[in-house]
Each structure stands twice: as structure tokens, then as C-alpha cells.
Amino acid sequence: MKYNFRSFTVLFSCIAFLIYTLSYSQEMDLKTYIDMVKKNNIDLKQSERQVLISREEIKIAKSALLPDVRLNGFYQRDFNRNFLFINDFDGSITRLRTNFNNSVNANAALNQTIFDAAVFPAVRIARLAEEISVLNNAYLSNELVAQASSLYWQALFTKASVAVLVENSNLAKDQLAQIRKLHSKGTVSDLQVQQAEIFYKKTLPSLENAKNQLGKLMNDLKVLANISMKEDIMLTDDLETIGLNNPIYTNEANLEEQPQLKTLKKEVEIADRQINLKRKFWYPKLNLTAGYNYDAQANNFNFSDNENNLFFFQLGISMPILSGGSNKAKIAKATLERETAELNLTKTKQDLLNQLKTAENTYNNAMANIETYRETILLNENEIEIFKKQLSLGVVTTIEFKESRLRLTQSRLELLNAYLDLHLAHLQILRITGQKS
Numbered sequence: 001m002k003y004n005f006r007s008f009t010v011l012f013s014c015i016a017f018l019i020y021t022l023s024y025s026q027e028m029d030l031k032t033y034i035d036m037v038k039k040n041n042i043d044l045k046q047s048e049r050q051v052l053i054s055r056e057e058i059k060i061a062k063s064a065l066l067p068d069v070r071l072n073g074f075y076q077r078d079f080n081r082n083f084l085f086i087n088d089f090d091g092s093i094t095r096l097r098t099n100f101n102n103s104v105n106a107n108a109a110l111n112q113t114i115f116d117a118a119v120f121p122a123v124r125i126a127r128l129a130e131e132i133s134v135l136n137n138a139y140l141s142n143e144l145v146a147q148a149s150s151l152y153w154q155a156l157f158t159k160a161s162v163a164v165l166v167e168n169s170n171l172a173k174d175q176l177a178q179i180r181k182l183h184s185k186g187t188v189s190d191l192q193v194q195q196a197e198i199f200y201k202k203t204l205p206s207l208e209n210a211k212n213q214l215g216k217l218m219n220d221l222k223v224l225a226n227i228s229m230k231e232d233i234m235l236t237d238d239l240e241t242i243g244l245n246n247p248i249y250t251n252e253a254n255l256e257e258q259p260q261l262k263t264l265k266k267e268v269e270i271a272d273r274q275i276n277l278k279r280k281f282w283y284p285k286l287n288l289t290a291g292y293n294y295d296a297q298a299n300n301f302n303f304s305d306n307e308n309n310l311f312f313f314q315l316g317i318s319m320p321i322l323s324g325g326s327n328k329a330k331i332a333k334a335t336l337e338r339e340t341a342e343l344n345l346t347k348t349k350q351d352l353l354n355q356l357k358t359a360e361n362t363y364n365n366a367m368a369n370i371e372t373y374r375e376t377i378l379l380n381e382n383e384i385e386i387f388k389k390q391l392s393l394g395v396v397t398t399i400e401f402k403e404s405r406l407r408l409t410q411s412r413l414e415l416l417n418a419y420l421d422l423h424l425a426h427l428q429i430l431r432i433t434g435q436k437s
Helices: 002-023 030-040 042-065 119-184 190-224 259-282 326-393 398-433
Strands: 025-028 068-077 083-087 093-097 102-115 232-235 285-298 307-318
Touching (some): 025 030, 030 042, 042 119, 259 326
Antiparallel strands (some): 068 102, 285 307
């Protein structure tokens, strides 16, 4: 009775643990996972902060066009008395105090830039920098979606590969059981039993490696989405369920929405603005200053008896005459940077076009191979069924059955590889063209 109670307790605990585990396994299709990556990824959050920073830079650049108002003031208390001694004609000495116990001063100044040729190019450069930060954020988001999708499909591929390798191992195990049964009847030799045992054992390492690889990919998925390692996730999509049925043909026009190329074009435009900014170094600057100054002194805080008020306006002009060649060098440097940005744009566009054509070929080849692999699998499945019956009769050898089993396994893995190539090539095309997955 005591033994039965303990068995019941252990069974109940196992069932409770299983229910707890399943209840906390988060099911995710590709869209749900991508949404979580966008929401939780730290790199993307940092990029979004950079966009906000660039917007503040525009405000800083614009502030040069607005008036600058400053207020200053102080109060001073003198604890010493300073005197000026004067010798009179009658020989006496007159003593005059030269300081006061209390002194106050207050001034206000308004500075307004009337003309500065460098302000407007600087504002435009700040705006372009903000546009670049937005494009960089879109580019990073695009790259993260591609990376997340690639990991997701690789994990599904490995998961499906594990299922194929499990079935391969089970077939080898069934073969071993059948050979042992025939051996007990004396219809097969000891060598065939040993061969069947070795063939079965050889299926285990590749299966274990695939399981380990699946575990690593699942951890990578969690890291990318900032999911706790303790949390279980379950991928619900099917690698072979795909709505990509038509060949894809690409051209240079497909790159018009590519965030990376848009960013490089903005960098070329910024380089042009920098050249324009440096050339305006010789332009004069006009500045208007309006001010008010109040100064008063007294021994008893009655400042009205000894105060001064000053109102003034000042128009200032500043014009550089000689820069020692530094501005000319700055213009030359900005011109070289502009040429470098243009070359970088051209090179990047060529690289993306090559990548796009490679992805297009991979995609179309994968589509062509999928149907061939499906037909091959049907043939291999029919062959393995025939060999199963022949094995039970002792007609087929263990090596022939093993080769048939390996052909079936290889065909199934090749089909999974073709589907993975199809998914990854499609992702690559979306990434290069800047389209949303």
C-alpha cells in the first residue's frame, strides 16, 4: 500500500510538472517572433534613441537664427573704508571716502544674428543627418528582420531534420529487430546481425548533433528577441508550408527603396552641403546687440541717490581676411570626401546587385529542385516498403536495406535543404531590396 502511494505521488508530480511546462511554453509563428524582436531588441532601441538625438541637433542648429538673451547681476559689500587725503591750502588735510558699503550691478543683453551665411547650410546638414538616422534605423530594422527570419527558418529546418533522422534511426532499429528475429530462426548469419547493430549505432551521433544544433538555434532566437533563457518557446510554422510558387526576376530598379543606398545618397548630399558651407567662410557676419546696464552704490541701501542707467544698441560686422590656407584645405578635404562618398555609393550598389542576382538564382534553383526531390522521395518510400517485406523474408541483405534507408533519408534532407534555400533566398531578396517581410 505504501509503495502504491509513493508511485501515485511520483506520477502526480510528473503530470503537474508537464502541465506547468506546457502552460509556460510560448507558441510563436514567424510574425509573432519578428514583432517581439522589434519590440525587445536592444540594438534597435539604441537606434531609435539616435533618431531622437538627431532631431535635437536640428533644434540646436536652428537656435543660431533666434535671439540670445542674457541677464547678469551682482551685489557687493565692502567691509573696508578707503579714503583719499587732500592737502588744503591752509595746511589742513581733507579726507574723502572713495568707496561705498553696498554696490549693485545688473545688465541685460539681447544678441540677434542678422546675417550669417553658414547658418542655413548647417541647418540643412542637421536635417540630412536626421534623415540618415531614420534611414539607418530602417536599415537596422530590415537587417534584424532578415536575421530573425533566417534564424527562425534554420531552427525549423533543424527541427524537421531531427524528425527525419529520428525516423532514419527507427528504421535502422526496426531492421536490427527484424534481423535478430531472422537470426533466431537461423536464416541469417551472425555477421548480418553485427552489421545491423553497427548500422543502427551509426544513426545516433548525427541525430544527437542535430538535437544539439537545434538547442543552440533556439538559444540564439531567445538572445535576439531578448527572451529569458528559462522561457520555453515553440515554433509553430512549417518549413514546407510556403506561398512562394512563382520564379522571381530582379533588376536595378528593385533597389530604389534600399535603405542603405538611400543613406549613401544622403551622405553624398551632406558632402555637397559641407563644401558649400566651407565656401561661405569668407562671407561677412552681421550681429545686432541691444543692452541695458544698471549700476548703483550706497552706504545705506538708498541706491536711488547714486545710480547710473545705460541703454545701448550695437551693430557689429565680422569678416575674415586671411585664414592661413586652412579654409582652402578644408574645401579640398570636403571635395575629396564627397568623391569618396560617391564612389562608396557606386560600389555598394554594384555589390547589392550581385547579391540580388545570386539570391534570385538560388531562389529559382530551389523552386526547380523541390519538385524533383518530392518525386525522388516517393520513389525511395516505395522502395523502402518493398525492402521491408523482402527483409522479413530474408531476401534482401542488411547492406541493401541500409543503402535504401540512407537514400530515403538523404532525399528528405535534400528536400528540407531546398526549402531552407528557398526561404533564405527570399529573405535575402527582401533584405537587399528593402522590402518588408
